[in-house]
Amino acid sequence: AIDLAGRHFLKEVDFTPEEFRHLIDLAAELKAERRAGTERQRLRSRTVALIFEKASTRTRCAFEVAAAQQGAATTYLDPSGSHIGRKESARDTARVLGRMYDAVEFRGSAQATVEELAAHAGVPVYNGLTDDWHPTQTLADTLTMTEHGTRPLDRTRYAFLGDARSNMGNSTLVTAALLGMDVRIVAPRALWPREPVVARARALAERSGARVTLTDDVAEGVRGADFVATDVWVSMGEPAAAWDERIGLLRPYAVTMDVLRATGNDDVRFLHCLPAFHDLGTEVGREIHERYGLEALEVTDEVFESGHSVVFDQAENRMHTIKAVLVATLAGAGTDAA
Ligand code: CP
């Protein structure tokens, strides 16, 4: 039996395929239980600290709602609300929070920070996104693919277009490789995941039977795809000046209806971790629209609003999968064991 009690959740490559699939299966069970109105609280009297050095809608809310539904309490520390990184080291912060909380979530820039917290907290630490990895997102993406796919994961074709030299590009590539998928990174060479990430994916693929393709050719990359995914072209923490370069490089990689048609699959599904620049009506969107005259960036509004798009199921699944991480790592560890 797979037992993840007490484990950290820092990056996908720390897990075996069986462990990762166990979290997906648990999330599906918890989701079904919630839907049936029979949810059992497994985390009563547990506490979780949520450290956010970067903004969040989904991840923060997913942790708070998942914890509350399971009977646990959370403390949200906003980007300016604690001493971490300014007056107090990650190591000291970890040793303090570990004395009070049963687990700690961290979202910020450096993967080294979440690893440092994990080394010293004495309780499970969860990565809520760093510049390198976004592992709670790939859990939700995988659950969504099991719900919307027409084939088992190890026969699923998965194309990721856009800025792949980022947390989502890295995490998507290694997760698909871990699970034995036919994964295609479709991006200009300059924005492919870095070599160590590609090497890890290839090593995982040798064991799982995954097929790993990196290509700058959109037609080749999306041919036959079951799922087409993308992400923003400039990530949190990157300078605004990056838009010039990225828009220049990435315009051919925007997910349009033509791209979906090029898959040759009428049932192709569109994924996006969100937030998405499918219309430029937001504050940042308007600035970009005025500067570059574009109507959309990584995905058109037509694709985003189409029947192919499963992005809101995917967003909901952030909550069910994060709940699975909490339950798998924390349930049974204390006095209120289920
Ligand atoms: N997808 C995702 O992580 O969203 P948030 O930034 O809103 O948490």
Ligand code: NVA
């Ligand atoms: N790559 C994006 C993901 C947001 C969920 C970012 O880091 O901003």
